[in-house]
Amino acid sequence: MHRDPTPTTAVVGVVWDLGNVLIDWRPLDAVAAGVGEAEAHRFLTEFDFGSWNHACDAGRPWAEALAELDRTHPEWSAHARAYHRNFAAALTELPASVAVVRDLHAAGVPQCGLTNWSHELYHAHAAGRFELLDLLDHVVVSGTEGIAKPDPRIYLLAAQRSGLAPQQLVFVDDKASNVEAARTVGMAGIVFTDACSLREELVTLGLAPA
Numbered sequence: 001m002h003r004d005p006t007p008t009t010a011v012v013g014v015v016w017d018l019g020n021v022l023i024d025w026r027p028l029d030a031v032a033a034g035v036g037e038a039e040a041h042r043f044l045t046e047f048d049f050g051s052w053n054h055a056c057d058a059g060r061p062w063a064e065a066l067a068e069l070d071r072t073h074p075e076w077s078a079h080a081r082a083y084h085r086n087f088a089a090a091l092t093e094l095p096a097s098v099a100v101v102r103d104l105h106a107a108g109v110p111q112c113g114l115t116n117w118s119h120e121l122y123h124a125h126a127a128g129r130f131e132l133l134d135l136l137d138h139v140v141v142s143g144t145e146g147i148a149k150p151d152p153r154i155y156l157l158a159a160q161r162s163g164l165a166p167q168q169l170v171f172v173d174d175k176a177s178n179v180e181a182a183r184t185v186g187m188a189g190i191v192f193t194d195a196c197s198l199r200e201e202l203v204t205l206g207l208a209p210a
Contacts, residue, residue, distance in 0.1 A: 009167035011205045013110035017173035021192045030090040034082020043079035056118040059146035088125045096195035098132045105135040113139035114158045116148045150181030
């Protein structure tokens with residue numbers, strides 16, 4: 001767990017990444033549900049899944065993404081369609097992290113989400129399924145906005161919707177590159193590793209009860 005030195009402006013709110021911080025995201029499970037585990041491993045290691053999926057996170061429609069794959073990499077079409085079709089199987093709530101969200105909510109700490117997630121898959125498989133989202137004041141979804149982390153604009157959008165200055169917010173993400181981008185706009189940053197360390201860092205910032 002790594003965070004900034006004590007900020008000069010008091011931090012009063014938290015901006016949460018969702019995937020692998022509050023909700024476990026396992027694409028292997030979704031792909032394997034359609035083509036088997038061995039083929040799922042092969043797909044996720046031999047195909048540039050990260051870049052292809054990021055385009056959907058940034059607003060590309062899934063129909064377009066799948067159609068292009070049919071044209072350019074037909075050998076991976078079944079794998080990609082299995083991921084899309086079985087996406088719900090990739091998601092599980094992370095209880096220890098969600099407990100931190102619940103404690104902050106009870107203490108009246110402003111909280112919002114900032115997630116790289118396709119508009120279609122977020123609203124089909126997350127909104128309405130995970131009660132933890134009701135504890136957040138709002139969630140900025142990259143696929144809805146057409147901007148994805150680490151683009152600085154999406155952090156500023158999250159701050160704007162919170163009604164707080166970036167300097168009043170701490171951003172929590174499991175990817176160091178996304179945290180660094182948040183710091184460039186003035187947010188404090190925590191690289192998530194585990195819920196226990198996260199809680200300690202938030203206590204240090206004066207946000208969470210010890």
